[in-house]
Amino acid sequence: GAGVSQSPSNKVTEKGKDVELRCDPISGHTALYWYRQSLGQGLEFLIYFQGNSAPDKSGLPSDRFSAERTGGSVSTLTIQRTQQEDSAVYLCASSLGGVKETQYFGPGTRLLVL
Amino acid sequence: AQSVTQPDIHITVSEGASLELRCNYSYGATPYLFWYVQSPGQGLQLLLKYFSGDTLVQGIKGFEAEFKRSQSSFNLRKPSVHWSDAAEYFCAVVSNAGKSTFGDGTTLTVKP
Numbered sequence: 001g002a003g004v005s006q007s008p009s010n011k012v013t014e015k016g017k018d019v020e021l022r023c024d025p026i027s028g029h030t031a032l033y034w035y036r037q038s039l040g041q042g043l044e045f046l047i048y049f050q051g052n053s054a055p056d057k058s059g060l061p062s063d064r065f066s067a068e069r070t071g072g073s074v075s076t077l078t079i080q081r082t083q084q085e086d087s088a089v090y091l092c093a094s095s096l097g098g099v100k101e102t103q104y105f106g107p108g109t110r111l112l113v114l
Numbered sequence: 115a116q117s118v119t120q121p122d123i124h125i126t127v128s129e130g131a132s133l134e135l136r137c138n139y140s141y142g143a144t145p146y147l148f149w150y151v152q153s154p155g156q157g158l159q160l161l162l163k164y165f166s167g168d169t170l171v172q173g174i175k176g177f178e179a180e181f182k183r184s185q186s187s188f189n190l191r192k193p194s195v196h197w198s199d200a201a202e203y204f205c206a207v208v209s210n211a212g213k214s215t216f217g218d219g220t221t222l223t224v225k226p
Contacts, residue, residue, distance in 0.1 A: 033214060042120075042204060042218035043158075050212055058213065091158070099146050099208045100165050105158040 004106035021077045025094030033093040116141045120217035135190040137205030146208040147188045153201040200224045
């Protein structure tokens with residue numbers, strides 16, 4: 001079956017521009033996560049959606065970052081006024097919901113801010 | 115606050131040798147613990163997970179991990195490493211509310 005997909009796979013932008021990253025979770029998965037992986041670093045938790053509950057935004061690094069999930073499915077991570085330190089791989093994962101469930105990861109979007 | 119520490123940034127083992135990757139966590143309640151592997155050019159894949167019960171859990175590809183509450187550890191082991199095991203390994207703790215915290219990863223190199 002189809003896994004988690006993310007688009008674009010690569011994005012190059014200029015400092016100060018806004019970018020939108022998209023995540024299509026596995027059908028039927030109620031939980032969706034966004035992470036950031038900088039070069040040589042682990043995964044940094046950004047935001048977590050579970051069903052219709054209010055998302056856990058505690059990991060968003062600044063108010064330039066926002067995310068939404070429409071219809072409980074597709075999610076968009078938006079970074080406004082991008083900075084060079086935003087350059088990283090942005091990973092999305094989905095699960096059936098519940099903390100014991102396996103997270104299935106997408107291939108990531110590699111963002112480069114010039 | 116929850117946290118995960120993987121003390122070894124890089125480990126090199128010979129093919130056929132045993133492997134142990136260390137993971138220490140900090141969490142106030144019973145942790146939900148996971149090990150994921152990220153192979154070059156591939157996405158993260160679950161190796162195994164622990165919630166409760168038997169403290170020794172078996173995973174895919176011949177991996178196992180042991181939960182030791184007294185040491186706040188969840189070390190990953192494999193008796194005999196194969197060249198295809200070369201990858202980056204991440205330990206993670208998930209809270210009751212679903213927040214995931216990953217360690218910085220351990221890169222495994224396998225010598226022929």
